[in-house]
Amino acid sequence: MSDSTARVARRKDMLGLRGVSREEITQILDTAAQIRRVNRRRVKKVPTLRGRTVVSAFFENSTRTRMSFDLAAKRLSADVLGFSAGSSSTKKGETLMDTARNIDAWRPDCLIIRHPSAGAPHMLAKAFDWSVINAGDGIHEHPTQALLDMLTMRDHLGTLEGRTVAIVGDVLHSRVARSNIFGLTTMGAKVVVAGPGTMCPPTLEALGVEVRHRIDEVLEDAHVVMMLRVQRERLGKAVMTEVAEYARLYGLDLDRLQRARPDVLVMHPGPINRGVEMTPDVADGERSVVLEQVSNGLAVRMALLYLLLGEDGGDGDRG
């Protein structure tokens, strides 16, 4: 599908963006940019993964990511089956490995997993020979989200090299932020984070980012402002004060946006808490590219399935 596919060695899994090379990220983004065309046709389906089986296992609630992956696999003609924690036997005391051994007995080609524990996808990737795609593991990584974010940024900025991306909110507990930080720094972008001390402690510098406190300190230079979702119900003891204080100190409103670059991109991994991370006029305003992110999500996931499972990389017979 792309000349670039030959450049990078085929990988078995996509567990995270840390350690993934600039060349490989570029290859995935290039492939996604090409594969987008399929989604604009009247017949939105190609036979690339016909006969391949993709299982999606979501051990955490998700609607959009799961639907996006399902649709991506279907548009490549794979057989897709999935389950979420509510309908699986994990609530009956079965361990993750037990569940995986059962899935293995059906001889799948790929497992897409979202799990509340960091490293759960890695455990399965080590134990089984099918491909594993991490759709979010605990507070660790969410690589396809970061890839779709980077594709969206690249569409608008031309390149990521030398650009400044501000990530605002609970960076410490965000897998979206981690994957973006790993991917963006690899691509040569500068990442600046801001938020309350319990969410953006100075120790985050170890990830290769600049740590600031107030949102106003990061707005001026940023080409992109990525607002993270506040998941109040998931936060531990004494991490956050009143929501109103958060919105006032760390939220994005039109007034603040006017102090940013005129061409700044406003991003959010969704779902947005309108009035908390940003005001509705910003969320739905002209600088917001939130819906482009969603549509690029589909393309990136198709590209990844194609690169991991497509026939031209060899290994057509998996025994």
Added chain:
Amino acid sequence: MATAVEQAFRICGARVICPFSGRDEVRDLHVRGGVLCADAGPDACVIDADGLAILPGFVDLSAHLGDPGYLWRETLVTGSRAGAAGGFTTVVASPDTDPVIDRGPLLANLEQRAAAVSGARVRFAGALTERLAGMELAEIGCMVDAGAAAISDGGRAVGDALVLRRALEYAQPFGVPVILRPAEPELEKDGVVHEGPVALRIGLRGLPSASEEMGTGRAVALARLTRARVHLHGISTAQAVRQVRVAQEQGLDVSCGIPARNLILVDEDVARSQYDTSLRLLPPLRTGTDREALLQAVRDGVAMVTAGHVPLSRVEKEHEFERSAPGGAGLESAFAATLTALDGDLALVAEALSTRPASVLGERAALSEGCRADLVLVDPLAETCIGAPQFSMGVNEPLSGRTLRGAVKATMVAGRWAFNTLLP
């Protein structure tokens, strides 16, 4: 076993290292009637130990033996065998059992059962607080009378400073050591690895060094206040050993033990292992800086080394990292890990694994005439490829896959071979 005690042995040609007496030379060691003697007599069984070294038997102050209540992890029998295979002649079982060892009769009953084991001698630490809940004091006096070697809340840290103070005050006149895990429980909730850049990168929640530092600070302050004998087990941070060093300089009766694996492994190994749950440990693996400080503390005599033995089954470890049970087996690998970490310094190993822990129990680990024949024969030049434990029921050996220096060849407990690969 009665016959074993009367047996006599002449162990020939080994380097005999006894830090207690300061002797370190190649000589024959004679054993008769369970004690070391000048001449075992003409009927003694001769053991050729050329090229080997003999150290006083190792002593572990806090091993989880799972008995009663967790018999799928370990039993007195398997734990005792694992200890002997690792060169330990005395293993103190921690009270993290079900039911908790918090009453005199239970401890007396366990003592009786332990008398029948064939490997290392098994002794028991009675609980400090009832059900290890950290609220009410356990039957400390009755347990001491029943033979408790120490008093301890095992892997649990006592969060309430007043309860800890009272426990130390109550235990002090009995003269037993109080073994504590220094930690601030509230700071450890949800933590699974050392809090630092590695945890941040791999998305696991952290156990901050500050927790151990605070726990150590509190234990030292209360040892000063109550004059209790305090042993801190599971020390893993530079800050904590520094505090223990100062406490010892001030003359307090405070000692500490470092899990042998913490002298080899660091938090980066968790990242390298891709979330291998055998590296989910308590205390966790810390940084290279911590490891250096721990090694220095062992060299300076501030700290001893412990096996940190927490055997777990496959069912408990085969989980997502955060959901797997914390702990690692250690009795069978502790010697090689310690010898490797201490660059082959056998005399220092003997101090770290034998002399110092024995002295916490008020015992002398010595290889002189008249002493109880508790000793271990080791091959200091052997290369040991660490695998899953062979004698312990635990599957979780954090050092698995590593090649370390040294191997235990035989272990003698009071004149009886508790483990022996030398005899035909």
